Amino acid sequence: MSSARKPSASKGGRSSKQFQRPEHCLTFDPSEVFKVISCDDFDFYIDKRCAVLCRKFKEVIAEGQSEIQVDFEANVIEQVIKYLYYKQRYDPESENRPEFQVELYTALDVMTASFQLGC
Numbered sequence: 001m002s003s004a005r006k007p008s009a010s011k012g013g014r015s016s017k018q019f020q021r022p023e024h025c026l027t028f029d030p031s032e033v034f035k036v037i038s039c040d041d042f043d044f045y046i047d048k049r050c051a052v053l054c055r056k057f058k059e060v061i062a063e064g065q066s067e068i069q070v071d072f073e074a075n076v077i078e079q080v081i082k083y084l085y086y087k088q089r090y091d092p093e094s095e096n097r098p099e100f101q102v103e104l105y106t107a108l109d110v111m112t113a114s115f116q117l118g119c
Contacts (some may be wrong), residue, residue: 002096002115003075008101015107020086030066031066032047032048032058033045033046033047033066034046034047034048034051034060034061034066034067034068035066035067035068036051036057036067036070036077036081037067037068037069037070038070038072038073038074038076038077039069039070039072040072040073042074042077044074044078044081046081046084046085046105047070048061049088050081050084050085050087051084053087053088053119054084054117054118054119055116055117055119056116056118057117066092066093067068070113070117072109072113073109075106076106076109076110076113077102077113079102079106079110080110080113080117080119083100083110083114083119084119086100089117092097
């Protein structure tokens with residue numbers, strides 16, 4: 001007989017507030033999402049408004065396609081996609097933007113992917 005355990009409410013001194021999904025996330029329109037498939041078969045879904053900040057993704061979207069298979073591993077593509085969201089958020093605020101953090105062990109691969117994809 002197994003019983004489900006509730007997560008600890010006091011872990012790390014945090015209260016157990018119920019997660020509230022942001023208003024803009026309550027509806028999902030598949031036509032506004034672009035799928036990126038890594039070479040190790042991980043799927044990433046990215047808002048098209050962010051995807052078009054990458055030259056290669058923008059070209060594929062302009063051709064009417066909704067996904068792309070890339071020659072980079074998931075840990076690298078994850079960082080590239082994080083950068084696209086960072087770029088969308090902070091580009092107009094070039095003076096006040098924080099430094100974009102990339103894990104040291106993937107930095108060269110992330111730079112290579114960004115260059116080849118045109119991000």
